[in-house]
Amino acid sequence: MPRPHLQPADPDTNSDTSPRVLVVGAAGKTGLAVSRALAARRVTVRALVRTGARRPDVLRAGAAEVAVADLASGKGLGAAVSGVDAVYHLAPNVHPDEVGIARRVATAAVAAGVTRLVLHSVLHPHDRSMPHHLRKADAEEVVRAVVPSWTVLQPAAYLQNLLPSARQGSLAVPYSPDAPFTFVDLEDVAQVAATVLTRPGHERATYELAGDLTSVRGLAAEASAVLGHPVRAVGTDPAAWAAGPGRELPAQAREDLLAMFAAYDRRGLAGSATVLTHLLGRHPTTWAEVLRREG
Template sequence: MRVAVLGGHGKTGHAVCAALADRGADAVPLGRADWPDLPGALAGCAAAYVVAPNLHPDEPAYVEEALAAARDAHVERVVYHSVASPYVPAMPHHLGKARAEDLVRRSGMRWTILQPGAYLQNLDLSGPVRVPYAVTAPFGLLDLADLGAAAATVLLDDGHDGATYELATRTTTVAELAAEAGVDAERVDDPGTHPWLSAMFAYYDRHGLPVGTLPLRALLG
């Protein structure tokens, strides 16, 4: 099967493409250079995995354009890469994904939505871990390899149309991960690099981002 991966050149796209290749599928990574003729780039693909650029200023518009191109190219199935807890008013970029999910559900296509937790690989455990939120906050964290395997499953196997899956490999805290690695963990001040990230860190500080692990275990057998 030929599968397009929109956003296929980032770390998420690489993980999905690698898992598709492991399953014998023909993964087609697409990026900005393909956007001017996206229907043409999608031609011949039976399914598409849609990953928006990180902190995209208008993710619903991006997803709407991707869906329109997929319909024009007669793509049969679309899988949208959303986020765990998309409807959180305190996090603007999560709300953008919630609106994009609505577009996917009303697209008229066969669809599946994945709601991944934060990636384990986002934490550097080679030395002291410093994060701008409470190190004891609860998280459901996802390994990139598991994300790729789950994406390949819902793209290639039957039975996932109309489904929405939260994805986490394990539930833990930054403090616990650091202790396992034998390094220290501490909360530091938010660097204020982007207002959406600052809002996210403030939310994490109060609530973390819990995500269930059962859907991933069920998907991966």
């Protein structure tokens, strides 16, 4: 029988008895936040990294163990999943083989006797206008088919994506600044990741994780008030993005992101805050609160 959920270690007991979770993509911005949230709940975090060069970063985020593995080839995955109680799987951003990666991670986990896996997906994965969302929808299906005890999290775009430009006074985005969005605090997402891994009742659940309805223009106005300097909202030309920062990306990643900008321009990316509010037991963290905390 799959272990339905993981009990956090008793604060008075040795950490050797605490549940052990493999965090895939641990050195990325999401993986670091999830690792911190799990470590804060006394979960033993094993960080999966592509190269040992990221070891200091994941250790600083609270990882107790580091596993080096290549998600693209699967090399090192068997050892990475061996002996853990659960896997938190997040794919590298806009990876062309996201579905293959999900299959390799899920299959390796189950082969090693690990039956609990939480998949980090995205809000509205079935949106056909965004190929990288559809790959996440397919990855969800793989996980549901392969893993006995799965949970899928579908986060909206993170508020943190906009923090550096807010600090610099210009939220310049290659889509309409008036499009509707329900950006979410990455720290709230990480708290939910830790909750579904350490509390009962989240097996076979799919949760949309979104914040309050707003727009980039609305965020700019709030940032001006909180940061005390003007923050403008500017819609830029996606072609200029493709010829500028987007030029360094692999062609498929660039095309995926251009498709995403076009979809954002047409209708934004907006969901409901109801499920996140329920899971957190409070209102999701607001942009103003994120700015005061991290600004």
